[in-house]
Amino acid sequence: MKRLFLLIAMAAAASITFAKPVEDEKKDSVEGFQFTTVDSVAITPVKDQNRSSTCWAFSAIGFLESEIIRMGGKPYDLSEMFVVSHTMLDRAEYVVRMHGDADFAPGGSAYDVIYCLKNYGMVPQEAMPGIQYASSKADTLPVHSELDAVAKGYVNGIAKSKLKKLSPVWKTGLQAIYDAYLGKYPEYFTYDSVEYTPMSFAASLGLNPDDYISITSYTHHPFFTQFALEVPDNWRMDQMYNVPLEDMMRIIDTAIARGYTLAWGADVSEAGFTRTGIGVMPDIESSDNTGSDMDHWLGLTPDEKRKELTEGPCTEITVTQEMRQQAFDNWENTDDHGMQIFGTATDQTGKRYYMVKNSWGTRKSKYKGIWYVSEAFMRYKTNDVLLHKDAIPADLRAKLGI
Numbered sequence: 081m082k083r084l085f086l087l088i089a090m091a092a093a094a095s096i097t098f099a100k101p102v103e104d105e106k107k108d109s110v111e112g113f114q115f116t117t118v119d120s121v122a123i124t125p126v127k128d129q130n131r132s133s134t135c136w137a138f139s140a141i142g143f144l145e146s147e148i149i150r151m152g153g154k155p156y157d158l159s160e161m162f163v164v165s166h167t168m169l170d171r172a173e174y175v176v177r178m179h180g181d182a183d184f185a186p187g188g189s190a191y192d193v194i195y196c197l198k199n200y201g202m203v204p205q206e207a208m209p210g211i212q213y214a215s216s217k218a219d220t221l222p223v224h225s226e227l228d229a230v231a232k233g234y235v236n237g238i239a240k241s242k243l244k245k246l247s248p249v250w251k252t253g254l255q256a257i258y259d260a261y262l263g264k265y266p267e268y269f270t271y272d273s274v275e276y277t278p279m280s281f282a283a284s285l286g287l288n289p290d291d292y293i294s295i296t297s298y299t300h301h302p303f304f305t306q307f308a309l310e311v312p313d314n315w316r317m318d319q320m321y322n323v324p325l326e327d328m329m330r331i332i333d334t335a336i337a338r339g340y341t342l343a344w345g346a347d348v349s350e351a352g353f354t355r356t357g358i359g360v361m362p363d364i365e366s367s368d369n370t371g372s373d374m375d376h377w378l379g380l381t382p383d384e385k386r387k388e389l390t391e392g393p394c395t396e397i398t399v400t401q402e403m404r405q406q407a408f409d410n411w412e413n414t415d416d417h418g419m420q421i422f423g424t425a426t427d428q429t430g431k432r433y434y435m436v437k438n439s440w441g442t443r444k445s446k447y448k449g450i451w452y453v454s455e456a457f458m459r460y461k462t463n464d465v466l467l468h469k470d471a472i473p474a475d476l477r478a479k480l481g482i
Contacts, residue, residue, distance in 0.1 A: 112392050113358065113427050115452055120423035120435060121341050122149045124157065126449030128441030130221035133186040133228070136313065136345075137163045138439035139418035140193035140466065143343040144202075144287060146422065147468065150339055151286055161210025161222075162203045162265065162278070163196045164188075165258045172235045172254055174315055176246070180239035183312050186228050190343035190418060190466040191294060191318035198289035201278030207269040210262045221441075227261040293482065294320040295472075296464040297328040299405045304479050309464060311415040320464055321480050325401045329459060332421065332434070335471035341422040343466040344436065347413040352457060354390050356446045359436070359453035361460055363395045393429045396456040404460060415463050425452060434458055 124145040129138050137160040145156055167188050175184040196202070211220055234257060238250050268277055276284070294309075301307040301322050308317035323331070335342055352360045397403075407413040423435035436451040469482050 113452065115425045115427055115433065117435070118424045118426060118432075119336050121336065121339055122146060123341065123420065123422045123437050124149075124155050126437060126442050127160075127439055128221050129160075129439040130223060130441070132222035132224035134160060134164050134188075134222065134224070135439050136188040136190060136418040137161075137167075137193060139420050139437075140190040140343045142420045142437055142439070143190065143341055143466070144193065144197070144285075146341040146420070147287060148285055150341075153286060156285070157205040159203045159205045159208040159210065161262045162200075162208045163193050164210070165262050165265065166196050166200045167192045168231065168258060169251065169255060171315055172231070173251065175235055176239045176250075178239070180236060182315065184232055184235045184239070185312065186224060187313040187415075189313050189316070189318060189415070190345060190464075191314070191316060193343075194289050194292050194466070195316060197282055197287060201280070201282040202285065203266055203269060203276075203278050203281060204271050207266045207271065208263050212261055212263050224261075227257070231257050291468050291470070292466055293469050294318055294464050294466045295323060295328055295331055296320040297323055297325045297401070297404065297462075298408055299401060300409070309415075311463065313415050321482075323476065323480070325399075325404060325459060327476055328462070328465075329455075331467070331472050331476065332458070332465060333424075334473050335467050336421070336424055336434075338471055340468055340471035341420055342471075344419045344421045345415055345463040345465070346417055346419065347415070347461045347463065348417045349414065350457075350461065352390055353451075353461075355440075355444070357451050358390050359451055359457040359461075360390055360394060361396045361399070361454065361456040362390065363397045393427050393431060396454060397460070399456050399459040407460065408463075413461060413463065419451070421465070427452075431455075 124142060127138055127142070129135055141158050141160050141163065145158060148154075148156055164186075168186065171188075172184060175182045209220075210222065231254065234254055238246065265278065268275055269281075270276070271281065296309055298309075303322055303324055306319040306321055308314060309320050332342060348359070350361065352358075352362055404413070419439070420437040421434050422437055425433045425435055427433065432455050433452040434455075436453050438445070438449055438451050440449065442449040469477065472480075472482065
């Protein structure tokens with residue numbers, strides 16, 4: 081993993097950059113991965129969610145920023161915490177209505193960002209940075225452990241109480257907590273010498289929330305129908321279109337080829353998803369991966385084998401629709417991370433990968449915040465994708481009634 085740099089294009093109309101990874105000089109031509117970009121759609125810079133469970137907001141905001149560029153607009157830096165604050169207030173209301181029989185957690189889905197865009201608007205990062213207590217440069221990154229603990233205690237204290245009647249101000253109290261940590265929503269703000277409200281700013285971006293839909297692929301519901309994917313963070317019950325696995329992959333490929341990106345809901349709990357920028361599903365039973373040191377290989381645990389197999393191109397498992405369903409039903413595949421798919425690449429063996437923008441910053445990543453995810457990983461670990469409906473092949477749009 082020694083070759084990659086980011087090609088940075090400066091936006092004349094703004095001080096924001098957007099980047100496309102391409103291959104760099106490589107010190108070792110034998111070991112490690114060597115990637116060559118095939119298709120790459122414009123993205124805005126990688127951000128750092130740091131110690132906050134807000135990947136869903138970062139990934140979907142990045143997706144919207146790319147949508148604006150795709151439609152000819154200038155690069156924007158939109159506020160994730162504006163969305164987070166609105167979403168958590170809505171989620172708290174839902175949990176209280178359920179008398180605590182639902183989880184109040186800081187997670188969410190890409191659809192939460194679309195819902196916010198439609199119902200609450202949007203603001204630029206400078207209008208709501210989302211950090212109220214910075215005392216050093218390190219404090220300018222999100223740290224939500226205290227906020228999450230305080231908000232969860234407050235909401236559960238109300239939702240699980242024996243009160244016969246709630247006061248009319250409990251939501252005001254919760255809003256004060258989020259205001260204290262993330263800042264208040266700006267009612268009016270000036271951006272590029274123009275005064276906006278959140279709703280008027282959203283309208284100026286040229287995004288139509290109704291153009292965006294979610295796609296998934298599971299067999300416990302009929303294909304070519306809609307259902308709410310049964311994961312905790314889909315608490316708004318986003319109705320996703322259900323398609324066969326091959327069609328889901330065709331939708332992803334077609335979108336990229338047409339110049340669209342996708343917000344990606346995935347499971348990254350496997351050892352094959354490294355912290356250095358690789359996502360693969362190694363076939364640890366394959367003799368092709370054992371090399372010459374068989375004794376060493378047989379002495380490794382499954383996780384140790386997977387770790388060794390992520391150091392360069394490897395043989396991967398063949399993923400089927402049935403495998404996906406079994407993993408979902410057995411809680412092996414969960415909705416634990418959100419990212420943005422924006423391109424494709426090949427390694428030195430010709431194997432195809434998807435280029436994915438993560439929100440873990442660039443400091444410790446070999447590919448400056450970009451992950452290279454194999455087709456096997458994408459097929460197995462994708463829970464859902466959110467994209468513009470025009471990116472979907474015409475025949476599938478007809479089948480889905482879109």
